Amino acid sequence: VADTDEQARLEGDALRSLARQVDGVxxxxxxxxxxxxxxxxxxxxxxxxxxxxxxxxxxxxFGEGMRQALVNVRALGHHHVAxxxxxPQSWSGGMRTASLRKHAAELGVELYELGSVAPTIDGxxxxxxxxxxxxxxxxxxxxxxxxxxxxxxxxxxxxxxPGDMSVVGCDNTMLSQLAVPSLTTVxxxxxxxxxxxxxxxxxxxxxxxATPVEQVLPTALVIRGTTxxxxxx
Numbered sequence: 001v002a003d004t005d006e007q008a009r010l011e012g013d014a015l016r017s018l019a020r021q022v023d024g025v026x027x028x029x030x031x032x033x034x035x036x037x038x039x040x041x042x043x044x045x046x047x048x049x050x051x052x053x054x055x056x057x058x059x060x061x062f063g064e065g066m067r068q069a070l071v072n073v074r075a076l077g078h079h080h081v082a083x084x085x086x087x088p089q090s091w092s093g094g095m096r097t098a099s100l101r102k103h104a105a106e107l108g109v110e111l112y113e114l115g116s117v118a119p120t121i122d123g124x125x126x127x128x129x130x131x132x133x134x135x136x137x138x139x140x141x142x143x144x145x146x147x148x149x150x151x152x153x154x155x156x157x158x159x160x161x162p163g164d165m166s167v168v169g170c171d172n173t174m175l176s177q178l179a180v181p182s183l184t185t186v187x188x189x190x191x192x193x194x195x196x197x198x199x200x201x202x203x204x205x206x207x208x209x210a211t212p213v214e215q216v217l218p219t220a221l222v223i224r225g226t227t228x229x230x231x232x233x
Contacts, residue, residue, distance in 0.1 A: 006119075008032040008089060019043050024201045026194075031089045044204035046197045050091045056204055056212040058196045062092050062170075063099035065186035065219035069140055069168045070100060072184075072221055074107045077229045078138040078166060082112040084127035084150070086119045086142035093142060096170070100140065112136050117146060124149020132157065137165060137230040144169035144176045144185055151179065151226070162228035172222055181225030189217045 002018055004010040008031035018025055019041040026046045030037065034052040047057040073081055083100055086093040097113070104111035114130040117123035119142055128150040131139045141147035147169030151161050159165050161181065169176055172187035196215055204210055 006031055006087065008036075012036065012038050015041060015045075024205055026197045026201060029090070029092065031087060033089075044201060044208075046201045046204070048193055048197050051214050054212055056200050056214075058193050058200060058215045058217065059092070060188045060193065060217045061219050062095040062186075062188075065170065065188070065221065066096045066099040066140070067103045068219075068221040069170075069184075069186055070103050070107060070109060072223065073138040073140070073166055073168065073227060074109055076138075076166065076227060079108070080110045080112065080135045081138045081140060082114055082127075082131040082134055082136035083140045084114045084123070084130070084142055084146055085116045086123075086146070088116045096142065110135075117142070119143050120145055121149035121152070124151070125153045128153035128157070128159075131165070132159065138168070138227070139165060140168045140170075142170065144171045144173045144183060147183055147185070147226075148175060148179055151183075162226050163231055166227040166230070168221075168227060176222075176224070179226070184224045184227040185222055187220050187222050189219070192217055 002014040004014050011030050011032045015038055024044040028048040030050055047055050049059050051057045051059055085097055112134040114127055117127045124146040139150055147167050151167055154161050154165055161167050169183045169185035172185045176183035176185045
């Protein structure tokens with residue numbers, strides 16, 4: 001196992017190091033441009049949460065998850081929604097952003113893009129301040145950690161969640177259930193993605209001539225306690 005701590009410049013070196021020791025690699029959410037990843041390793045590689053032509057990959061339908069999140073807050077009565085994006089080089093982040101832009105226009109929602117924030121608690125603290133500088137009454141965050149950071153900052157500034165600001169995360173991590181109130185979030189099938197990637201790697205090892213496939217797993221919105229109708233002024 002190798003962890004590059006989301007530093008794209010280290011991914012190529014990590015891959016080369018691993019390739020000398022293993023028969024195949026599962027590469028989770030790489031930040032590098034695909035053309036920058038080494039292609040001379042002579043071992044099968046499976047991507048998780050990233051797609052690229054000619055590569056084996058398992059990803060989640062982040063676009064559908066974001067659509068469900070936006071439809072839900074719109075149904076609650078939110079017309080102004082802020083979005084805190086993650087790392088700009090994130091492929092799955094790009095899918096989230098594209099989906100929100102498309103469906104905001106279709107649903108008549110004013111989308112306030114807050115820009116990229118770190119996918120951390122600190123990123124969420126910054127996102128909350130940015131969201132409060134807009135007319136938004138709901139915030140959709142890149143992931144659960146950003147959402148929880150935003151909730152902490154909202155609390156410090158006397159902004160009630162969900163009374164004054166609804167919050168939606170993404171990933172459905174254990175932390176989302178421990179938050180108070182519990183976090184509404186998009187469920188991403190993490191265990192299933194790992195299982196599918198291992199099966200895909202075994203298939204590619206068994207047949208070196210097999211045509212690479214792209215498998216997309218479904219996502220679904222899990223509604224909990226951080227979303228509600230906007231407060232009437």
